[in-house]
Structures are given as C-alpha cells and as structure tokens.
Amino acid sequence: MRSPIPDYLAEVLGSVESDETGAPADYIPELATANPNRLAAAMATLDGEVYAVGDCSDEFTIQSISKPFVYALALADRGFEPVLAKVGVEPSGEAFNKVSLDGGGRPLNPMINAGAIATHSLAGPAGIDAKGRFDRIVDGLSAFAGRRLQVDEAVFASEMDTAFRNTSIAYLLRAYDVLDEDPTAVVGGYTRQCSLLVTTVDLALMAATLANRGIQPVTGERVVSEAVVRQVLSVMTTCGMYDSAGDWVTQVGIPAKSGVAGGLIGALPGQVGIATFSPRLDRHGNSVRGIRLFERFSDDTGMHMMDVPSSSTTVIRKDRRIADDLRLYVIQGGLRFAEAEHVVRRVSYGAPKERRIAIDLSHVHAIDDVARRMILEVIRRLSLDGHEVFLVDPEQVIPNPDPGTGGSVTVVTTVGDID
Known part of the structure; x- marks a missing residue:
C-alpha cells in the first residue's frame, strides 16, 4: 500500500503554491537572485523515516x-x-538584525544576530x-544532518561584501567584552556558518535530532545531551521567529527557526522534525x-505543543488478589508524573x-x-511496611532497580516466576 x-x-x-506574496532577501545580492517559485516540505520521524515532496533535494x-x-x-x-554569562534567553521583540542588548551589553538571546555572533565565538573549547x-x-552541524555539509563560497562572499551591520554589532560586543577576540574574524566565521x-x-x-532528545535518527549518534536540547527548544519557542514569535507560538505552537534563504524548521519534542523551503x-x-x-x-495533525493528550486514568490495568498472600498490580501505557501518580494513589489509599x-x-x-x-519509591515504602515486593519487568523498563534506603525488590520475568 x-x-x-x-x-x-x-x-x-x-494549497500554497499560488501564493506569490513576499520576495527573496534582497540585502544579500546572491540571495536576491534565488528562484522565488521553489517550494518543498519534509518530515522526519524519530526512527529515521523521511517523507519529502517538492524541491526537497535542492x-x-x-x-x-x-x-x-x-x-x-x-x-x-x-x-x-x-554561555549564559555572554548571551541571554529573553525575547527581544525586535527584528533579527537589531542591536538588542541588555544593560550589561549582553545580547538578549542567541536567535538574533547579536546573540548568534556571540554564540559563534563560544563554539569549541576555550582558546x-x-x-x-x-x-x-x-x-x-554535519552530525545533526547526518551527512557532510559544505560552504557556498559565492553566498559567503556576497554576504561579506554587505556585512556592515553585523561587523558593527561585533565591535559593540567587543567593547562590552562579550567578545574577547578580533570582531572581524568572528563575523567572518559566523557568515561562513550561515553559508553552509x-x-x-x-x-x-x-x-x-532535536525532537529526538539529541540523537540523530538515521545515524543513531548522540550529537548533544538532553539538557542541551531542552534549553535550545525552549529558546526556539520564545525567540526563534523573531518579532513574530508570539503569533507563531499561539497559531502554530511548534519550536521553530527560520532563515532568510527561505528555510524553516520545526522540532516537536518526542514526535517529528519538519522543514519547509x-x-x-x-x-x-x-x-x-x-x-x-x-x-x-499544526491544524491538520494536532501538532501544536499545547494540544497534548490527557493523562490516562486507565494506567492500572489490573488490581486484584491472585493468591491468599499475593496482590497483583498490572500497569500499562506510557508513564509520566500524572500516570505514576495514579499508581501511587491506588497503592497508598488501597492499603494492600x-x-x-x-x-x-x-x-x-x-x-x-x-x-x-x-514507582521505586512506592516499592521502597511497601518494603518498609513489611511487604515482599516483586517487579515483573521482562523488557527492563526500569533497568537495575534500586528502591533506595530500606527497600528491596525481586525482579522476575513473569508473574508465574513468583514462588
């Protein structure tokens, strides 16, 4: 099928192909010559399946x-x-190329040019x-993409010929000690970064890769940690679409970032990565x-990040005595705080x-x-109350379970393994 x-x-x-409003970026000569009719969209799942249509290989x-x-x-x-000492995380409410600094000269966030120039200088180890x-x-960036990326030298040269505002921003950052090296060299590196x-x-x-907690779906490589991904997606949500970020969050609701060549990405945590051009x-x-x-x-597929499924109230599949001295709790589905709270409540109030x-x-x-x-705390407290606790965990959903001080648990593969 x-x-x-x-x-x-x-x-x-x-449905959008006939929309001819807007125009290619004209402040970078090489981008101004782009074919305005090119159009593409792609979705990548967390296990590496890619669906792409239009000019998706351009x-x-x-x-x-x-x-x-x-x-x-x-x-x-x-x-x-x-990094936070040099670049903030607050929305600027201004265009991407504005000089948006806080009272100490720190760029307001890493998604505007001032913050991105500072962030560029912080990649790699100190020195x-x-x-x-x-x-x-x-x-x-090649690790994120899963293939080796190259620089478009023509676009790089074109951007450098008109990089006056970015250069002036970099010198201002140097004056505030946000940059501690030659501003011109930093702008050159930042411009090459944008020309990949x-x-x-x-x-x-x-x-x-961002939606997948930092693991590239095709290569399986962990590119960055989960903590880094959470920080990046948070800033993308509030700052990624510049001075239209509020409209974007309310209407689309997907952490996103745009580029003036016409690209646009969205990363919906735990679900999918999306790109358009x-x-x-x-x-x-x-x-x-x-x-x-x-x-x-967002409208068709319910991808708005605030459209989340309600917590399952049927997380406990079974709760019954299966022998004179043995009670069985069968838990099902995916467990987060709300689902685990149902388990805690049932065991606590049920007083087996x-x-x-x-x-x-x-x-x-x-x-x-x-x-x-x-779940491990429930096991620990049951142990302290004098119960012998068994964990039926054939798939090792909880690897190496340790209930903590005073608790003990016996792990078995099936209920039939309990003597």
Missing part, C-alpha cells in the same frame, strides 16, 4: 537556521553558565582558534509559504493487606525518570 503521508504533503504544498544556504544548532554546540562545549572553531561547527548548504531533507533530520519572505524575514505550510500541519505485592510493568511501553523514581 502507498503511504498517504507523501500525498498529504503534496496536497498541502499545492540545496540552499542554512542562514539563521544554523543559530539553534551552534547554540547547542556552544552549550555542549563550554557549559551552560559560561580554540578561528579555523578550529569553524571546523567544530561544520562537524557539529543544506536541503529540506537535511533540515528535517536536523530538526528531528520557499524563498519568498515576509517583513519579519520569515518564509511566507513556509508559515502557511506549518499552520496547515497481602504480604506479597507484584507490580507488573510488562504492558508499559515508556517511562520517564520522574515516573521511574515514583
């Missing part, structure tokens, strides 16, 4: 879409405190030279047709009388760290 997803993507692309420069990924590299390389830093950035060539498929996989831009510097595509995706308690996780398909700790 043919998958309906490519047909859906093609239908949505067709290369274009990544531009500002590089910002969240280089921010991720800086956080990974230098740590959170050194690295400009070439080593750029090599680190290319290696890092990508396809719509590349961007979908890069976004999917259309060079016609609005006054904010965002792709006109790209925004319309994302609005359709049986000496032996079995907690069966064989129908649990996922459990986060909070839920894991809650």
Whole structure:
C-alpha cells in the first residue's frame, strides 16, 4: 500500500503554491537572485523515516537556521553558565538584525544576530582558534544532518561584501567584552556558518535530532545531551521567529527557526522534525509559504505543543488478589508524573493487606525518570511496611532497580516466576 503521508504533503504544498506574496532577501545580492517559485516540505520521524515532496533535494544556504544548532554546540562545549554569562534567553521583540542588548551589553538571546555572533565565538573549547572553531561547527552541524555539509563560497562572499551591520554589532560586543577576540574574524566565521548548504531533507533530520532528545535518527549518534536540547527548544519557542514569535507560538505552537534563504524548521519534542523551503519572505524575514505550510500541519495533525493528550486514568490495568498472600498490580501505557501518580494513589489509599505485592510493568511501553523514581519509591515504602515486593519487568523498563534506603525488590520475568 502507498503511504498517504507523501500525498498529504503534496496536497498541502499545492494549497500554497499560488501564493506569490513576499520576495527573496534582497540585502544579500546572491540571495536576491534565488528562484522565488521553489517550494518543498519534509518530515522526519524519530526512527529515521523521511517523507519529502517538492524541491526537497535542492540545496540552499542554512542562514539563521544554523543559530539553534551552534547554540547547542556552544552549550555542549563550554557549559551552560559560561554561555549564559555572554548571551541571554529573553525575547527581544525586535527584528533579527537589531542591536538588542541588555544593560550589561549582553545580547538578549542567541536567535538574533547579536546573540548568534556571540554564540559563534563560544563554539569549541576555550582558546580554540578561528579555523578550529569553524571546523567544530561544520562537524557539529554535519552530525545533526547526518551527512557532510559544505560552504557556498559565492553566498559567503556576497554576504561579506554587505556585512556592515553585523561587523558593527561585533565591535559593540567587543567593547562590552562579550567578545574577547578580533570582531572581524568572528563575523567572518559566523557568515561562513550561515553559508553552509543544506536541503529540506537535511533540515528535517536536523530538526528531528532535536525532537529526538539529541540523537540523530538515521545515524543513531548522540550529537548533544538532553539538557542541551531542552534549553535550545525552549529558546526556539520564545525567540526563534523573531518579532513574530508570539503569533507563531499561539497559531502554530511548534519550536521553530527560520532563515532568510527561505528555510524553516520545526522540532516537536518526542514526535517529528519538519522543514519547509520557499524563498519568498515576509517583513519579519520569515518564509511566507513556509508559515502557511506549518499552520496547515499544526491544524491538520494536532501538532501544536499545547494540544497534548490527557493523562490516562486507565494506567492500572489490573488490581486484584491472585493468591491468599499475593496482590497483583498490572500497569500499562506510557508513564509520566500524572500516570505514576495514579499508581501511587491506588497503592497508598488501597492499603494492600497481602504480604506479597507484584507490580507488573510488562504492558508499559515508556517511562520517564520522574515516573521511574515514583514507582521505586512506592516499592521502597511497601518494603518498609513489611511487604515482599516483586517487579515483573521482562523488557527492563526500569533497568537495575534500586528502591533506595530500606527497600528491596525481586525482579522476575513473569508473574508465574513468583514462588
């Protein structure tokens, strides 16, 4: 059977194809010559399946879409405190190329040019030279994409010929000691970073790596940590669409980042990475047709991050005595705080009388760290109350369970293994 997803993507692309509002970026001569009619969309799942339609194999420069990924590299390389000391996380409410600094001269966030220039200087270990830093950035962004990326030298030269505002921003950052090296060299490296060539498929996989907690879906490589991903997605949510971020969050609700070559990415945590490409831009510097595509995706598929499923109240599949001294709790589904709280409440308020308690996780398909700790605390308290506790966990949903001080548990594969 043919998958309906490519047909859906093609239908949505067709619905925006006639929209000729906006125009390619004209302040960079090389981008001004782009074919305004090119159009593509791609979705990448967390297990590496890619659905792509339109001009999805055409290369274009990544531009500002590089910002969240280089921010991720800086956080990974230098740590959170050194990066936050140089670049804030507050929405600027201004255009991407404005000089938006706080009272101490720190850029307001890493998604505007001032913050991205500072972030570029923080990629790689302290003391690295400009070439080593750029090599680190290319290696890092290539790891996100799953293939080696190259620079478009023509676009780089064109951007450098008109990089007056960025150069002036960099000198201002140097005056505030946000930069501690030659501003011109930093702007050169930042501009090369923005000139890396990508396809719509590349961007979908890069976004999917963020959605997949930092693990590249195709290669399986962990590119950055989960803590870094959470920070990056948070900043993308509030700052990624510049001075239209509020409209974006309310109408689309997907952490996103745009680029002036016409690319647009969205990373929906735990679900999918999405990318679109259309060079016609609005006054904010965002792709006109790209925004319309994302609005359709959000509306049609329920991808708005505030449209979350309600907590399951049927997390406990069974609660019954199966022998004179053995009570069985069968838990099912995915466990987060809310689901684990149902288990805690049932066991706590139920006050089981049986000496032996079995907690069966064989129908649990996922459990986060909070839920894991809650289940282990239930086991610990049951142990302290004098119960003998068995954990039925054939898939090792909770590997190496340790209830903590005073608690004990016996792990078995099936309920039948309990003597």
